[in-house]
Amino acid sequence: MVVRMRSTRSHRNNRRSHFALAPPRLSACVSCGKPRLSHILCPHCGAYRGRTIVNMQARIEKKLKKRVEKEKAAR
Template identity: 50%
Template sequence: MVIRMRHTRSHTKNRRSHHALKAVPLSVCSNCGAHHRPHHMCLDCGFYNGRQVMDLSTEKAKREARMQAKREMIKGEGSIPQPEKNEVSEPVAEDTTKTETKAKKTTKKKPAKKVE
């Protein structure tokens, strides 16, 4: 099907007027006073609805330990001496590894006979 009438600028803009992003309302944490999304736990202290749901101090300690181990591993990789690419390796004898194989000859297919 073909569109028969043009969409004018005003109608296009009227349609797009509902595409704007709306601001998310924030709630205040009853424990620490920080702002968080409604019906979600506080990301600063781990409290939701007046009780502690997640112990963020241990989670942050675990994450820090994991990141520290990762940093140490990356440092350790950098201290290993890598062989330089400019060094010339020993030449390999050319005739010792050559093996020659001959290709098999194939016959051409004959065209099929026409049946009249």
């Protein structure tokens, strides 16, 4: 296929006017009230549909412990 028509700045920009990404839809968590993505475990309290699935406090402590051990090993 051969391109016959010059695409002007105006035509190009008009086409691109629909390319913007929409921001993610956030809803408030039932347990902690913080904004979270729908259909996904709450990253703040680890609850889904009002039930606690993951203990986030334990997860944070585990992460901290791992970081401390990594720093120890580096020295």
